[in-house]
Amino acid sequence: MNAEIMTSAQRIGTAMSHREPDRVPFLLPTVLRGAREAGLSIRDYFARPEAVAEGQWRLRAKFGHDALVGFMYGAVEVEAWGGEVIFRDDGPPNSGEPFVKHPDAIARLQPPRIRDLPCLLRVLQLIRLLKERAGTEVPVLGSVISPFSLPVMQMGFENYLVLLHEHRDRFEQLMRLNEEFCVEWANAQLEAGAGAIAYADPVSSPTIIPRDLYLQTGFVVAKRTLARIHGAVATGFASGRCLGIIDDVARTGTVGVGASVLDDLADIKAACRGRLTVMGNLNAIAMRQWTAAEAETRVKDAIAKAGPGGGFVLTDNHGEIPLQVPDDVLLAIAEAVREWGRYPLDWVSSHGS
Amino acid sequence: MTAVITEARLIEMEGALLALDRVAVGRLLAAASPLSHVEHLIVPVLERIGAKWEEGQVSLSQVYMSGRLCEELVDSILPPADFSRKSVPPMAIAALDDYHLLGLRLVYSAMRASGFALINYGRTDIAQLVQLVKADGIRILLISVLMLPSALRVGKLREALEAQGCHLKLVVGGAPFRFDENLWREVGADAFGNTASDAIAVVTRLCEEAT
Numbered sequence: 211m212n213a214e215i216m217t218s219a220q221r222i223g224t225a226m227s228h229r230e231p232d233r234v235p236f237l238l239p240t241v242l243r244g245a246r247e248a249g250l251s252i253r254d255y256f257a258r259p260e261a262v263a264e265g266q267w268r269l270r271a272k273f274g275h276d277a278l279v280g281f282m283y284g285a286v287e288v289e290a291w292g293g294e295v296i297f298r299d300d301g302p303p304n305s306g307e308p309f310v311k312h313p314d315a316i317a318r319l320q321p322p323r324i325r326d327l328p329c330l331l332r333v334l335q336l337i338r339l340l341k342e343r344a345g346t347e348v349p350v351l352g353s354v355i356s357p358f359s360l361p362v363m364q365m366g367f368e369n370y371l372v373l374l375h376e377h378r379d380r381f382e383q384l385m386r387l388n389e390e391f392c393v394e395w396a397n398a399q400l401e402a403g404a405g406a407i408a409y410a411d412p413v414s415s416p417t418i419i420p421r422d423l424y425l426q427t428g429f430v431v432a433k434r435t436l437a438r439i440h441g442a443v444a445t446g447f448a449s450g451r452c453l454g455i456i457d458d459v460a461r462t463g464t465v466g467v468g469a470s471v472l473d474d475l476a477d478i479k480a481a482c483r484g485r486l487t488v489m490g491n492l493n494a495i496a497m498r499q500w501t502a503a504e505a506e507t508r509v510k511d512a513i514a515k516a517g518p519g520g521g522f523v524l525t526d527n528h529g530e531i532p533l534q535v536p537d538d539v540l541l542a543i544a545e546a547v548r549e550w551g552r553y554p555l556d557w558v559s560s561h562g563s
Numbered sequence: 564m565t566a567v568i569t570e571a572r573l574i575e576m577e578g579a580l581l582a583l584d585r586v587a588v589g590r591l592l593a594a595a596s597p598l599s600h601v602e603h604l605i606v607p608v609l610e611r612i613g614a615k616w617e618e619g620q621v622s623l624s625q626v627y628m629s630g631r632l633c634e635e636l637v638d639s640i641l642p643p644a645d646f647s648r649k650s651v652p653p654m655a656i657a658a659l660d661d662y663h664l665l666g667l668r669l670v671y672s673a674m675r676a677s678g679f680a681l682i683n684y685g686r687t688d689i690a691q692l693v694q695l696v697k698a699d700g701i702r703i704l705l706i707s708v709l710m711l712p713s714a715l716r717v718g719k720l721r722e723a724l725e726a727q728g729c730h731l732k733l734v735v736g737g738a739p740f741r742f743d744e745n746l747w748r749e750v751g752a753d754a755f756g757n758t759a760s761d762a763i764a765v766v767t768r769l770c771e772e773a774t
Binding site: 296298300301302304305306307308362366367368371374375416417418419420423449451453454471472473493494495496498499532534 | 583616619621622623624625627628660661662663664665668710711712713715738739742743744745746
């Protein structure tokens with residue numbers, strides 16, 4: 211009864227088919243931590259796909275989570291478009307000064323060509339290395355920033371909101387360019403060995419734009435984009451709420467949603483049941499201060515709310531666990547999943563949540 | 564003179580702002596002039612919009628676009644350097660180590676739309692910020708951050724300010740502080756604002772304490 215009888219791939223596949231696997235699958239996206247394991251600066255680490263692959267492998271050996279992340283840093287996409295990336299040693303590389311200074315500059319943009327860009331080729335190499343090592347046992351996840359959310363880095367958040375409200379023709383032009391890149395980038399990752407793609411679409415969250423604007427913009431873009439990606443896609447909102455748009459998101463063709471701590475996980479699960487896998491929603495910022503007992507409580511609570519019936523992957527609510535979160539907290543989370551995540555979740559009916 | 568702004572007028576203003584109805588907002592502001600009345604119209608409405616964002620009832624784009632609209636229209640009534648803006652201790656706002664400046668703009672717009680005068684330092688690092696604060700004699704400093712490492716650096720900023728003899732009030736805001744409610748204390752800030760309109764309330768309180 212206590213033995214884990216499935217591989218990670220089987221576990222995640224079963225959960226995403228809305229059935230109960232042997233235990234709740236979990237993912238600790240700790241990409242940056244691999245640099246520390248390897249004794250490299252973050253810049254040097256991401257320059258070496260083989261080091262990142264080794265780092266991912268070691269982190270999985272340490273924490274035992276159920277997927278490998280074929281992802282380096284989100285700003286790699288803006289780097290591909292010719293933008294600046296700022297590396298730092300205490301956090302993820304960030305996009306620098308936005309390079310689209312005026313809506314009219316959109317007319318002069320050209321989508322990047324993946325085969326010409328070392329920064330993207332390194333990510334594809336990482337995915338290949340992970341896939342070679344993981345075989346069919348552990349899924350490798352790829353990642354794209356949605357065409358609708360990438361402009362935050364391309365032109366800055368304020369300018370993008372103004373574009374969205376006041377320059378709809380230029381907005382449409384930018385979406386077409388970004389969609390071409392996004393589709394090609396996602397499919398290249400699938401071809402390299404990624405089993406699924408995480409579609410990071412924070413701007414579509416009702417935290418950022420109202421639902422009626424989403425339906426005219428981010429929803430349409432996601433529907434067009436996901437239809438052309440040749441594999442499973444799950445949508446994340448980088449800590450933003452999604453409860454108010456779950457029915458819409460389900461119509462974009464996605465198979466899962468990332469849940470925020472700002473939403474009640476039980477409500478999200480009820481809205482998604484049987485059609486979308488729920489991923490979330492541990493608070494990766496507050497996690498820095500958790501004790502082992504608090505980690506266990508949070509894990510139990512999340513499993514009680516979203517675990518029954520499958521269709522749930524326990525993870526953080528943003529997509530990157532900060533370096534400042536101690537390993538002991540992540541080990542406590544992993545232990546709590548193994549303790550409380552075994553199906554059937556008989557204890558849940560007596561849980562107070 | 565006591566401002567007479569009815570509940571119906573506040574509701575009308577909120578609706579006009581969320582609909583980005585520039586004409587209606589302009590008409591309501593013109594009717595509420597002078598400044599003391601404008602303040603009594605704008606501050607509660609921006610507070611309501613901020614509270615609704617916190618509750619998930621309105622979105623950040625609505626908060627930003629409505630604050631921007633208010634700021635533009637208030638500027639047309641009151642030029643940025645107008646002497647009749649509020650008399651407050653020298654204050655400034657900055658983003659620490661970050662090119663994502665939306666949070667800063669949200670607060671800056673809300674503050675200015677509410678009649679405050681403050682300096683916008685934009686994106687800075689600790690060394691640059693300490694020099695600016697010292698040179699300008701800043702007494703209230705608002706810091707906006709997006710990433711956890713930047714939030715943790717506020718502690719270093721506090722140390723650097725104290726080392727230079729800058730004993731000011733430090734108010735912080737941004738996602739890391741929203742997701743960890745104890746973080747602002749940990750980094751040595753004096754206050755934390757969950758929303759842009761919170762910043763107005765916090766700064767108003769700090770100004771009152773200073774007088």
